[in-house]
Amino acid sequence: MSEEQDAGDYLIAPNPKAGRLTRMVTGIDHEGQSMDLSVVEERPLTIFLNGQEIVTAMTIGDYPEYLALGFLRNQGMLRDGETVKGVDYDEDLETVVVRTDGQTTYEEKLKKKTRTSGCAVGTVFGDMMEGLEDARLPDLGVNTSDLYSLAARINRTPSLYLEAGAIHGTVLCQGDRPLVYMEDVGRHNAVDKIAGWMLSEGVSPDDKLLYTTGRLTSEMVIKTALMGIPALASRSGFTAWGVEIAQQVGLTLIGRMRGRRFVCLSGAERLVWDADPAAIEEEDRKHRRKSAS
Amino acid sequence: MSEEQDAGDYLIAPNPKAGRLTRMVTGIDHEGQSMDLSVVEERPLTIFLNGQEIVTAMTIGDYPEYLALGFLRNQGMLRDGETVKGVDYDEDLETVVVRTDGQTTYEEKLKKKTRTSGCAVGTVFGDMMEGLEDARLPDLGVNTSDLYSLAARINRTPSLYLEAGAIHGTVLCQGDRPLVYMEDVGRHNAVDKIAGWMLSEGVSPDDKLLYTTGRLTSEMVIKTALMGIPALASRSGFTAWGVEIAQQVGLTLIGRMRGRRFVCLSGAERLVWDADPAAIEEEDRKHRRKSAS
Numbered sequence A, B: 001m002s003e004e005q006d007a008g009d010y011l012i013a014p015n016p017k018a019g020r021l022t023r024m025v026t027g028i029d030h031e032g033q034s035m036d037l038s039v040v041e042e043r044p045l046t047i048f049l050n051g052q053e054i055v056t057a058m059t060i061g062d063y064p065e066y067l068a069l070g071f072l073r074n075q076g077m078l079r080d081g082e083t084v085k086g087v088d089y090d091e092d093l094e095t096v097v098v099r100t101d102g103q104t105t106y107e108e109k110l111k112k113k114t115r116t117s118g119c120a121v122g123t124v125f126g127d128m129m130e131g132l133e134d135a136r137l138p139d140l141g142v143n144t145s146d147l148y149s150l151a152a153r154i155n156r157t158p159s160l161y162l163e164a165g166a167i168h169g170t171v172l173c174q175g176d177r178p179l180v181y182m183e184d185v186g187r188h189n190a191v192d193k194i195a196g197w198m199l200s201e202g203v204s205p206d207d208k209l210l211y212t213t214g215r216l217t218s219e220m221v222i223k224t225a226l227m228g229i230p231a232l233a234s235r236s237g238f239t240a241w242g243v244e245i246a247q248q249v250g251l252t253l254i255g256r257m258r259g260r261r262f263v264c265l266s267g268a269e270r271l272v273w274d275a276d277p278a279a280i281e282e283e284d285r286k287h288r289r290k291s292a293s
Helices: A003-008 A064-074 A105-117 A121-132 A144-156 A160-164 A187-201 A218-226 A240-249 B003-008 B064-074 B105-117 B121-132 B144-156 B160-164 B187-201 B218-226 B240-249
Strands: A022-029 A034-040 A043-049 A052-059 A084-090 A095-100 A168-174 A177-184 A208-212 A231-234 A252-258 A261-266 B022-029 B034-040 B043-049 B052-059 B084-090 B095-100 B168-174 B177-184 B208-212 B231-234 B252-258 B261-266
Touching (some): A043 A064, A064 A084, A121 A218, A144 A208, A187 A218, A218 A231, A240 A261, B022 B160, B121 B218, B144 B168, B144 B177, B144 B231, B168 B187, B218 B231, B218 B240, B240 B252, B240 B261
Parallel strands (some): A231 A252
Antiparallel strands (some): A022 A034, A252 A261, B043 B052, B084 B095, B252 B261
């Protein structure tokens, strides 16, 4: 399968040739020679919920509306059944305003919080954990053959990572098919953009798997569980708290996926062992990811 | 030089054998076999400035006092000449309180800000840029031979990364000597711990270089410049805004350092070309870092 055909199969694929996302910079290499390097962009984007400034995220700048929606949703600031009246992106002001009907629960909470401590930063994490108690993740068989196909296809998909490096990717998958592949300088932004897309399109999480190039930290695990997705796989490693939360909520957590190897530290009962690891090719040098970090 | 001798040369080196920083987790590998994996810890730490709750950071949990001090300093919440009266860490409450004389400028700003928008998250980045205008980075010759020695020594130093992966490292260096090597699940925490150590010990930044395993983003560049360190080197890549800010403040920015290769995208005039790249060994497989991400 050629790379072009593969990218054509996605609902949303990276667009590494979009001029706005990378910049050519001239520098000097280790031999003192002048060289040109393609470097990813990084822009501030301030997210508002109605009249309330919530956060300034550093982002590559594509899909600002999905990023804002997904961020607010994953932080528990947009609850189930809340109607989004509009999402307005202003490129010059570098802002997105998400408008809902009336005051949200979050705005009430924020007021209470700011009276006691003056700042809401500390509440954000608490609110995320709160939503988790209600998380009920669906049953889903995860074929190991699909894990291998997904990893191979995602690695070979033309991306900003292959073009310029220094970027994270997250991919929403169904069976052996990668559906939506988002990239961003912040790994949480890539996940939030997928959450925003799912919310906008009314996509069910029940039969989905999330693949990320980033580490399986508590925040990544929490976001995946809040999105209702029952399985999370990564090229990278784990943190202990990430594993602990995954076990608590019954999320299937697969890490260190490289070539034929992977490790599953939570929810292994969902795995369907239909592939022979010995028959899987190791990654070739070109597609082996180095540290995006 | 053996690994043990190398680690002994540091003022602070990683302590991969400290039980509190990693945990053994049992899982299943790609062949369906049970396996034990060493996984890094990740804990919340809430930082207070006097009576004000500032942020909850996710951290591996070593050096909480340095992390709090360095974070507040790098966010412009502790200014030059401000006297720190005490730093109190409470392990059970997972809090650090930094005490200064009276109200800080930051607390005044925060009050003003919370009146208009209710939350201070958005101010943090603005405040960091503000401090930058006054940044005057010292002259320093950076020998390319030192860059190569540092990278080789740091890669071979026993670390949580080599033990458990999924972690970032940042190292304060002087000439060819790595002085303080901090690791953390968040790359900014590792830098902040170094800033806190420098502040506590009254260490001059003038003849130092900062080495990081993480990407050279705007935030990493800003923190380095605010710390007054004239050179920043990384195994990883760049973002365009990171490069732009480095060029504005005159920071020497070196990325993609692997084996004999590197790229300098800002401040190349500080480089002293005293090494022959052809004589530098490529990284062996064991010490080649994969994605910490």
